[in-house]
Amino acid sequence: MKIRLDTIVKTFDTFRAVHGVSLEIGSGELVALLGPSGSGKTTILRMVAGLEYPDEGAIFFGEENATDIEVRHRGVGFVFQHYALFPHMTIGENIAFGMKVSKTRRSAAEITERVADLLRLVQLDGLKDRFPAQISGGQRQRVALARALAVDPKVLLLDEPFGALDANVRRDLRRWLRKIHEELGITTLFVTHDQAEALDLADRVVILDKGRIVQTGTPEEVCRAPENAFVMNFLGDANRLKATVTAGRASVNEITFDAAGVPDGPAELFFRPADIIWREDGAGIPAVILRVIDRPDSKRILAVTADGQHVEFDTAPEFPFRTTARGTLEILRPRVFSITPA
Amino acid sequence: MTTSRTRRPPRIGEKPVFRNTLIAVVLVLVALVIVAPLAIIGVQAFSKGAAFFAKSITDRDTVHAIWMTALTALIAVPINTIFGVAAAWAITKFDFPGRRLLLVVIEIPFSVSPIVAGVAYLFVYGLQGLFGEALQSADMKILFALPGIVLASLFVTAPFVARELIPLMQAQGRDLEEAATSLGASGWRTFFSVTLPNIKWALLYGVILCNSRVMGEFGAVSVVSGNIRGQTNTLPLHIELLYHDYNAVGAFAAASILASLAIVTLIAKVALERRGAGRIRRPALTGPALAGPKLETTEPGISQP
The missing domain is CATH 3.40.50.300 (P-loop containing nucleotide triphosphate hydrolases)
Structure with a gap:
């Protein structure tokens, strides 16, 4: 029926x-x-x-x-x-x-x-x-x-x-x-x-x-x-970073991401905790590790970016870095949503 | 090495002196205030022998008083049972303006002295009262007759059944009725095969308390009944009359009937309580059996604004 x-x-x-x-x-x-x-x-x-x-x-x-x-x-x-x-x-x-x-x-x-x-x-x-x-x-x-x-x-x-x-x-x-x-x-x-x-x-x-x-x-x-x-938030853990969109590109800490179709102005960049690659140096958003949480199948890393935004991501259990380590974040599969005025 | 501690301090509130004194005080008070007077009723009722006891309770006026009491109960208890079920149903299953007020109003007879109820009825139906003349001309006798006694009893015992049912029905919620209806049951069917079986012990408990109060009610009934011997006397009123007649043994004999009724009520009450009636929060059989930890895949707080 x-x-x-x-x-x-x-x-x-x-x-x-x-x-x-x-x-x-x-x-x-x-x-x-x-x-x-x-x-x-x-x-x-x-x-x-x-x-x-x-x-x-x-x-x-x-x-x-x-x-x-x-x-x-x-x-x-x-x-x-x-x-x-x-x-x-x-x-x-x-x-x-x-x-x-x-x-x-x-x-x-x-x-x-x-x-x-x-x-x-x-x-x-x-x-x-x-x-x-x-x-x-x-x-x-x-x-x-x-x-x-x-x-x-x-x-x-x-x-x-x-x-x-x-x-x-x-x-x-x-x-x-x-x-x-x-x-x-x-x-x-x-x-x-x-x-x-x-x-x-x-x-x-x-x-x-x-x-x-x-x-x-x-x-x-x-x-x-x-x-x-x-929807992004509700379906699972999601990180959120403040971003600015100009002409279809969203920029966060001078790194730009594709944001086709998102109107110019303030926006937010979302990504899942699994969608981060941590590097000791190289291109990416600079960040410092605040805390490492051990989980049965992974490690959850709590970090803060250079401009003070908090990020959480998951790594393999062998992740060697500890609190206060510095590095850069590469974000995979980012999603940009413009901030609708409330 | 263990050190034996022979003199451990007692648990809080369990100092022997305190404990024993408290228990003793309670026992003495129970004996003096509750048990002794009841025992005296039994002893006094038979003080002139069983034959006199039998003669006292088969006295024409006493028998009439017993009959009046039973008749009042036979009318008032069913009415208040229906009222109680209806009120509890309305209050717990429907939302309507004034619901909370109704809840309070139903309880008024508990807090008002019964004599106030009697006087109020006197004012409404009495000869000088609101409807007095109308009733007089219609030749309807309410006061100083059975209707008045029943009305006063109804007032006094109105809350008993409702009060037992409301908390229970509130705890049960509407799920069972909704389930029955969604399965195709009609309203009556739902009431008789789902609602009633789940409230029956509480209902019976309320009915028993209601009945014992109807039979024992003195204050309100004494105002409206007129105390006419052999006509409008209920058992409690008759006991008082006998006592004023210096017929102490007769009074005690009649009182022993009410006392036995109380004992029967008490036994029934305890039996029903064992079946879960009278307790406010009966463990809801329909509730969750295992309230285990919830599987949360979203950890709040990561990206909350």
């Missing part, structure tokens, strides 16, 4: 949560809504589900305008961050709930069989008679997914599905969800504030900031060609 959001606006009291968001999600696509807290991503998801209604704009499921269809008739599967399993029902009863209250009559045998199928799908066979309090967080989230899938939703919506789990469980569940999605091919929209999760899992990432979409694209597109400073 294709989903289309058409200039959705939502305001809470006086706080504008979502400003005119338009978005299309193709049938069978797995899309991540990625953004910091307060970016409106959960609000958008809840509006797609019908748990909130937009003040303006429309939501289409396929060709049907679903904006005013209430949640119980909308046919979405919603997975909550804190699972929202019914604590007084067993795992089996939780999964069966949607089928029992549905208008489509199903026989008890049919329901039992479907519950067993779903438990197998989420790899929890044998836990049917446990209560939610008796299983782990990762298992609960899988039950929540099975429960949402039980009603054959047109769309699967997940609100920070792995937010409450610890790192290892998260990584496993992520890969597993991707597999399930490939098996079922159900249109899926999920919300996360974790870049790694979005990039790892999604076909397409929608990056939001302050209730607006700032960039949409495949993980490759958003990583390789971030459209603005926010």
